[in-house]
Amino acid sequence: MSTVTFNPLSRLSSQPWSALDGLGPVVSEALARILSGDPAERVLDRTLRAHRELPREGRQALKEAVFNVGLWRRRLAFLLDSEGASPPQLLFALLHGLGGVPAREAASWAGLEAPVPLRTGEPPSLALRASLPDWLADHFTRELGTEAEDFCAHLNVPGPITLRVNPARLSREALAARLASEGVATRPGSWSPLALQVEGPRPNLYGLASLREGLFEVQDEGSQLLGLLVEARPGETVLDLCAGAGGKTLQLGAAMADSGRLMAYDPDAERLDRLQQRASRAGLTRVHVLRTPPAPGLGVDRVLADVPCSELGSLRRGPDLRFRLSPDVLSRFIATQRDILARAADAVRLGGRVVYATCTVNRAENQDVVADFLRARPDFRRVPPGAGWLPEACVQDGFLFVTPHRHGTDGFFAAVLERAEAVG
Numbered sequence: 512m513s514t515v516t517f518n519p520l521s522r523l524s525s526q527p528w529s530a531l532d533g534l535g536p537v538v539s540e541a542l543a544r545i546l547s548g549d550p551a552e553r554v555l556d557r558t559l560r561a562h563r564e565l566p567r568e569g570r571q572a573l574k575e576a577v578f579n580v581g582l583w584r585r586r587l588a589f590l591l592d593s594e595g596a597s598p599p600q601l602l603f604a605l606l607h608g609l610g611g612v613p614a615r616e617a618a619s620w621a622g623l624e625a626p627v628p629l630r631t632g633e634p635p636s637l638a639l640r641a642s643l644p645d646w647l648a649d650h651f652t653r654e655l656g657t658e659a660e661d662f663c664a665h666l667n668v669p670g671p672i673t674l675r676v677n678p679a680r681l682s683r684e685a686l687a688a689r690l691a692s693e694g695v696a697t698r699p700g701s702w703s704p705l706a707l708q709v710e711g712p713r714p715n716l717y718g719l720a721s722l723r724e725g726l727f728e729v730q731d732e733g734s735q736l737l738g739l740l741v742e743a744r745p746g747e748t749v750l751d752l753c754a755g756a757g758g759k760t761l762q763l764g765a766a767m768a769d770s771g772r773l774m775a776y777d778p779d780a781e782r783l784d785r786l787q788q789r790a791s792r793a794g795l796t797r798v799h800v801l802r803t804p805p806a807p808g809l810g811v812d813r814v815l816a817d818v819p820c821s822e823l824g825s826l827r828r829g830p831d832l833r834f835r836l837s838p839d840v841l842s843r844f845i846a847t848q849r850d851i852l853a854r855a856a857d858a859v860r861l862g863g864r865v866v867y868a869t870c871t872v873n874r875a876e877n878q879d880v881v882a883d884f885l886r887a888r889p890d891f892r893r894v895p896p897g898a899g900w901l902p903e904a905c906v907q908d909g910f911l912f913v914t915p916h917r918h919g920t921d922g923f924f925a926a927v928l929e930r931a932e933a934v935g
């Protein structure tokens with residue numbers, strides 16, 4: 512039985528669609544590019560820059576039209592009973608079929624001479640209802656069973672904007688007050704003690720002095736939980752083995768009160784450059800960026816292995832990401848994940864801890880990688896994640912597992928693995 516209580520379409524009936532009047536050709540051109548494979552964010556950005564004269568409502572309507580046709584294209588094709596529908600037809604189906612705009616206005620704002628017929632009734636499959644490729648809907652059904660419908664519904668609305676306070680600089684309450692003075696309303700997150708969620712319309716966070724001063728970072732609440740699971744303490748030696756641009760490195764550095772030794776490695780040099788800039792903005796002086804992989808036997812206290820993965824937990828971050836994936840993504844990263852976890856294990860001291868984390872919903876990349884590792888390394892054992900502080904609702908079968916439909920976060924998985932004090 513389905514547990515759906517959430518309707519991702521309801522937000523489509525409260526958009527300023529009338530502001531599209533006269534913008535049909537602009538929207539159609541942007542849509543044509545997205546449908547041919549250009550990323551929606553990039554297309555929208557270029558379109559808005561080319562039309563700086565648009566008033567606020569026009570920009571909002573354009574953004575919603577472009578993102579939602581990009582997102583709902585599969586369901587719209589079903590409504591139109593055509594795989595080869597034109598951008599104006601798709602926009603019409605969005606406005607009238609999903610957004611409830613009367614047919615004549617919808618046709619006119621979409622740039623059509625007259626309304627076109629649409630199918631009525633619920634689409635017959637999860638893939639069509641949630642506008643997903645068949646293979647992906649099948650995958651989520653295998654992974655989540657009766658919760659798949661609700662999960663997929665939550666992938667079809669934008670995620671919240673969540674901030675992580677820099678606790679080395681100020682408290683969460685002090686940050687909320689500072690942001691309020693800058694015109695940004697927030698409320699505390701539900702799971703991470705470091706999280707504030709932005710309320711109301713999206714502010715220009717990058718224009719805020721508080722961001723430039725390193726008082727916070729933008730970071731999903733589930734991602735914050737991964738950083739917290741490391742339980743890094745002042746004075747320890749910690750390795751962030753897939754540091755990227757440093758989202759979690761900064762969090763670890765703050766937890767360590769900028770003491771001890773924090774090493775950050777990533778094969779992507781450009782991301783490490785950004786990490787260095789962000790670390791200095793956050794006031795962290797003890798981050799050692801590693802430009803080559805760390806040698807085995809480092810003997811660090813803790814390792815975070817935030818491995819590359821299929822990223823199915825963050826699909827709501829991009830309306831068209833799902834259509835740019837192919838089924839091989841489900842197995843593409845497994846060998847790398849195994850290799851990184853083995854290297855993490857070689858870097859940690861006896862009695863130390865490894866946190867293996869992904870942002871995906873895929874047992875093959877999550878539980879199975881951990882199970883294979885534990886078979887090969889009997890000197891490690893799995894320990895309860897976040898014992899004493901992590902809410903039980905974030906734990907499933909001894910792993911951290913959070914999802915958009917249950918927690919309001921992106922989807923994340925993590926295992927906490929402890930190395931025995933001495934083998935034998």
Ligand SMILES: C[S@@+](CC[C@H](N)C(=O)[O-])C[C@H]1O[C@@H](n2cnc3c(N)ncnc32)[C@H](O)[C@@H]1O
Nearest residue numbers: 752753754755756757758759778779817818819
């Ligand atoms: C999930 S992202 C990390 C995000 C980062 N921890 C953060 O919080 O912003 C995974 C990272 O793994 C890196 N990566 C890819 N192959 C790797 C490898 N063989 N060893 C270590 N890192 C790798 C990628 O460049 C990417 O930055």
